[in-house]
Amino acid sequence: MARHYELIHPKTHLRVLSRYEIQQLKDVSSRTHELLRRCSYAVLSAGSQNDDYLELEKEYKDFNIVVDQEDRGVIxxxxxxxxxxxxxxxxxRGVREQLFSVLRDILYVDESILKAHRFNLNKSEDITNAVFHILRNANILQPDMQPNLVVCWGGHSIAPHEYKYTKDVGYQLGLRGMDIGTGCGPGAMKGPMKGATIGHAKQHNRSGRYIGITEPGIIAAEAPNPIVNELVILPDIEKRLEAFIRLAHGIIIFPGGPxxxxxxxxxxxxxSHPKNQDMPYPLIITGPEETREYLMDIDRFxxxxxxxxxxxxxQLIIADPVAVAIEMKKGVERVKEFRRNSNDAYFYNWSLTIDHEFQMPFDPTHENMSNLQLHKDLPSHLLAANLRRAFSGIVAGNVKADGVKRVRKHGPYQIHGDPSILAGMDKLLRAMVDHGRMKIRGDYQPCYEML
Structure with missing residues (x-):
């Protein structure tokens, strides 16, 4: 049940704004105001188990946020x-901090990245620098810390036994001094953080970091979970993904959806890029015993x-949280040695080469989805880029505002390509549907067709 609340003051950062910034945020017709409104509502809805955009839109309709400047600062x-x-x-308190993180990131990205013309966002080097500046402004980059950040990816819609497994893995990581970064939502994004809090507490580690990295298009359906103590909002999915892999010292992937x-x-x-062949980058795919068949499907795909x-x-490790944590710890040590020998920063992986194809935002219109090149004669890293776009479009059609509206208006996305590739995609997507990985509640209606 929604009620009327007002007068929220910051306690930590972003206590004052310029008159120009206040005006931008007050202009209800501006993109900036709508972004602030949507992302703020997501933060205030932390813990919600609803990923149905149409239902969320009804709840969201009566919400509003106004930013004012008083003598004491922002309100x-x-x-x-x-x-x-x-x-x-x-x-x-945690919700308050996330609310002002939203305000901080939306203003900074709009004024210092998108409008300032400091960066040419069609050039790879400038995109990487823009991601760096956003993370630095959010105080995510900590130069004095040893490598210990493990990013965990996985589904927001998972069964209870899978959620418990993600907590068990997080607990083992926490015991070994690892901090956790995720997409900040529910399910496999929340579980590792929750487990790590216990591991950190047992080791009397009071400085554990639980970093949530999101973007405006998905935050409404995957609201930040309450454990996140450092939240940052990147402007689009591609910059969000680059932030993940340049921050991470290793990545664990749990079973999930598209x-x-x-x-x-x-x-x-x-x-797979030739310049990254010799770079250590620990990557583990894992899940409980009940997910073995599904994980093998992913491996085959x-x-x-x-x-x-x-x-x-x-590495594919099934039903063994301790082994996952031990192998990740070893991998992070290899990363530390490599970074030290190559004189690269511990807090941001500058040496990683990210092809331009992976950095340019993909707009999943029906035309763009239909025109994707999914052919085996492409170099593997470019085929991966196009496969990534296909799954990105399916995510949009499932939970993102623009994608859901497009599918309702024009029907399912149509995906073309080599029969063997499409057959593998179709099998994997059907497995996601059968295991309830597309949607938290209700029946799933596919937003795609394989042709």
């Missing part, structure tokens, strides 16, 4: 905010599309 006035964000009429497949394909495509060389870039 937020909220109308129609979810009651779950408050305790005894006081906003939860979003997880998109992330895996992105990373394997980057690691990678082998059939990207080949043996891509399969060599990851």
């Amino acid at each position: 937020l006035r909220l109308t129609g905010a979810p009651a779950s964000a408050f305790v005894d009429n006081e906003i939860i 979003g997880t497949a998109e992330e895996l394909l992105y990373l394997l495509g980057v690691l 990678i082998g059939d599309t990207l080949g043996d060389s891509a399969q060599q870039r990851y």
